[in-house]
Amino acid sequence: MAEALKLPIIDLSASDVISSANSIRQACIECGFFYLVNHGVEEELLDQVFEESSKFFSLPLEDKSKLVNKLHRGYTPLLVENLDPNSSSTGDSKEGFCIGPFDNVTQSSLNQWPSEDILPSWRRTMESYYRKLHFAGKRLISLIALALDLDEDFFEKVETRPTPFLCLLHYPGQLGSSDKEIYGAAAHSDFGIATLLASNGVPGLQVCREKSKQPQVWEDVLHVNGSFVVNLGNVMERLTNCLFRSTLHRVRPAGRERYSVAFFLNPNEEFMVECLAGFCNESSPARFPPIRGGDYLKEHIAS
Ligand SMILES: O=C(O)CCC(=O)C(=O)O
Numbered sequence: 001m002a003e004a005l006k007l008p009i010i011d012l013s014a015s016d017v018i019s020s021a022n023s024i025r026q027a028c029i030e031c032g033f034f035y036l037v038n039h040g041v042e043e044e045l046l047d048q049v050f051e052e053s054s055k056f057f058s059l060p061l062e063d064k065s066k067l068v069n070k071l072h073r074g075y076t077p078l079l080v081e082n083l084d085p086n087s088s089s090t091g092d093s094k095e096g097f098c099i100g101p102f103d104n105v106t107q108s109s110l111n112q113w114p115s116e117d118i119l120p121s122w123r124r125t126m127e128s129y130y131r132k133l134h135f136a137g138k139r140l141i142s143l144i145a146l147a148l149d150l151d152e153d154f155f156e157k158v159e160t161r162p163t164p165f166l167c168l169l170h171y172p173g174q175l176g177s178s179d180k181e182i183y184g185a186a187a188h189s190d191f192g193i194a195t196l197l198a199s200n201g202v203p204g205l206q207v208c209r210e211k212s213k214q215p216q217v218w219e220d221v222l223h224v225n226g227s228f229v230v231n232l233g234n235v236m237e238r239l240t241n242c243l244f245r246s247t248l249h250r251v252r253p254a255g256r257e258r259y260s261v262a263f264f265l266n267p268n269e270e271f272m273v274e275c276l277a278g279f280c281n282e283s284s285p286a287r288f289p290p291i292r293g294g295d296y297l298k299e300h301i302a303s
């Protein structure tokens with residue numbers, strides 16, 4: 001059993017935003033992971049999301065496969081994604097379903113939905129959860145902007161505002177017998193700006209704080225009722241020249257069915273992902289060349 005990691009807790013509704021931004025800054029420099037509480041998402045809605053998620057993943061593969069992932073929206077079957085292809089030839093032992101933005105007709109038309117005849121309240125539940133998370137995500141990112149000494153509305157402009165994706169994940173409890181260790185999600189860091197994660201409480205998520213230290217030390221991230229686990233993605237390392245950390249994490253199978261819902265704040269296509277002024281200088285030059293969000297996404301998500 002790995003040691004449990006004690007993560008800082010950030011209160012999204014605290015009135016002293018400067019103090020919250022300072023706590024976020026410290027958490028992002030030290031670990032890149034923290035718990036988010038008082039985020040405004042009701043427990044009842046989250047319960048409904050897990051209930052609907054379980055109903056979808058319980059459908060016959062034939063039905064789920066009709067919605068197979070296109071343009072990062074829809075169903076990804078078990079073992080298809082591999083978050084660490086360099087170390088593992090086997091895909092991750094999880095299945096997923098992703099929903100992209102629906103704030104304009106063009107974007108919205110790309111989403112796929114299970115038939116209302118089979119799952120009548122599915123779409124309504126997921127859209128409602130997406131909206132709530134979007135609201136919480138905007139507030140969180142304004143605190144992250146303050147934590148970077150930027151204007152609070154830095155991430156609200158047309159070209160800087162994140163593009164969120166909601167991904168439902170299901171890790172089956174039983175694994176086939178194999179000599180190799182199969183991960184629910186193999187070791188990876190997220191490629192976007194930040195991720196807000198909720199789970200049904202079944203353990204499995206682990207973090208490796210020092211990715212280059214050998215042997216790697218993995219610590220358990222415990223479930224805290226009513227909180228989201230937030231972690232930064234690689235875009236934040238690029239913006240801060242690695243001051244803010246995008247930490248390696250994975251999901252180990254716990255022998256019980258785990259459901260999680262990840263809300264990924266990805267860069268939008270027009271966002272220039274480059275070291276922010278004040279985070280690099282002559283003695284500490286930018287470690288990554290600038291890249292447009294659209295090109296960055298092409299490099300990081302398989303189509
Ligand atoms: O399901 C989890 O607990 C983590 C999922 C994750 O890390 C990811 O999808 O990027």
Ligand SMILES: [Fe+2]
Nearest residue numbers: 188189190249
């Ligand atoms: Fe992740």
